[in-house]
Amino acid sequence: MTSMFGQPIARLEDDRLLRGNGAYLDDLGHDALAAAFVRSPHAHARVLDIDVGAALDVDGLVAIYTYEDLQGRLAEPLPLLIPHPALTHGRTGTWPRTRPSGSLSTTSRCPQWSAWTLRGPPSTWSTPTCPAMSPRIWCRTMATPPPR
Amino acid sequence: MFDISLIVNGVTRTARVPARRLLSDCLRHDLRLTGTHVGCEHGVCGACTVLLDGVAVRSCLMLAVTADGARVTTVEGLTGPDGKLSPVQQAFADCHGLQCGFCTPGFLTTITAALLDNPEPSPEEAREIIGGNLCRCTGYQNIVKAVLRAAELGAELRAAELGAAEPRAAELKAAAPGRADGS
Numbered sequence: 028m029t030s031m032f033g034q035p036i037a038r039l040e041d042d043r044l045l046r047g048n049g050a051y052l053d054d055l056g057h058d059a060l061a062a063a064f065v066r067s068p069h070a071h072a073r074v075l076d077i078d079v080g081a082a083l084d085v086d087g088l089v090a091i092y093t094y095e096d097l098q099g100r101l102a103e104p105l106p107l108l109i110p111h112p113a114l115t116h117g118r119t120g121t122w123p124r125t126r127p128s129g130s131l132s133t134t135s136r137c138p139q140w141s142a143w144t145l146r147g148p149p150s151t152w153s154t155p156t157c158p159a160m161s162p163r164i165w166c167r168t169m170a171t172p173p174p175r
Numbered sequence: 176m177f178d179i180s181l182i183v184n185g186v187t188r189t190a191r192v193p194a195r196r197l198l199s200d201c202l203r204h205d206l207r208l209t210g211t212h213v214g215c216e217h218g219v220c221g222a223c224t225v226l227l228d229g230v231a232v233r234s235c236l237m238l239a240v241t242a243d244g245a246r247v248t249t250v251e252g253l254t255g256p257d258g259k260l261s262p263v264q265q266a267f268a269d270c271h272g273l274q275c276g277f278c279t280p281g282f283l284t285t286i287t288a289a290l291l292d293n294p295e296p297s298p299e300e301a302r303e304i305i306g307g308n309l310c311r312c313t314g315y316q317n318i319v320k321a322v323l324r325a326a327e328l329g330a331e332l333r334a335a336e337l338g339a340a341e342p343r344a345a346e347l348k349a350a351a352p353g354r355a356d357g358s
Binding site for chain 1: 203204207208209210211212213249250251254260264267268271273276277279280283
């Protein structure tokens with residue numbers, strides 16, 4: 028391997044590319060179908076049902092796939108990205124909009140609090156970084172910050 | 176729809192195309208000769224360059240129907256009947272004149288045609304020859320070298336009275352009707 032230092036290494040793809048036999052993306056899939064992905068127009072919506080009836084009449088349609096049509100590994104739910112036990116809700120960044128009781132026993136409900144539980148009590152922090160450190164306990168899901 | 180007949184790389188090919196089909200799309204999708212690439216779709220980049228009766232043209236600026244009956248040479252047609260790379264193609268391989276290779280077919284056809292007119296270009300003329308082709312990868316230095324190397328190889332070939340690609344392209348040019356500007 029050390030004998031290769033300083034030596035030019037011949038390219039292997041030039042012959043194919045010079046003959047016009049490159050497989051660039053638009054060169055492929057001459058008989059491919061076109062796919063369209065339909066996404067929810069509503070953020071944070073819960074999908075209750077997908078009605079494909081009207082789409083079935085579209086001229087030239089070959090197939091419609093929804094989640095129910097997936098099989099095997101494709102149909103398995105994706106893993107959660109933040110596997111912290113305090114985040115009980117399946118969607119990252121949301122938590123139940125219940126008012127914290129004000130006691131430390133509510134740490135399981137709020138990511139801010141869960142961060143607190145991982146770091147130890149606020150008295151051990153050198154600079155306050157969590158709004159929950161203020162005397163009035165508040166949660167960012169509440170519109171009103173504590174009075175100063 | 177129009178039934179057109181082209182002689183592509185020496186082979187008669189027919190296609191049924193609408194009037195609006197570009198020659199580049201006809202070559203790529205109807206005739207499955209995907210060596211000719213489409214870079215800009217408005218005649219600036221040169222990736223779509225093919226030889227029409229031996230003359231370099233922008234196939235993205237031509238309708239397929241206007242090429243009916245013409246002799247078209249694409250990059251796939253530059254190799255000799257024995258499959259050997261043409262002098263221009265070999266020069267690119269020798270001089271590392273390509274990286275991703277997307278612009279390369281356009282350069283190959285352009286340079287092939289230009290060397291028929293000017294078989295021994297100076298370095299300045301070599302730069303002039305490739306002035307209408309864009310490359311995003313190489314910085315053009317090695318492509319200029321490849322033009323000069325191609326001229327060398329072509330001269331060797333002619334001197335040895337061998338080869339197929341260049342003489343055949345010269346035949347096509349000789350057989351072409353005169354161009355409007357008299358060249």
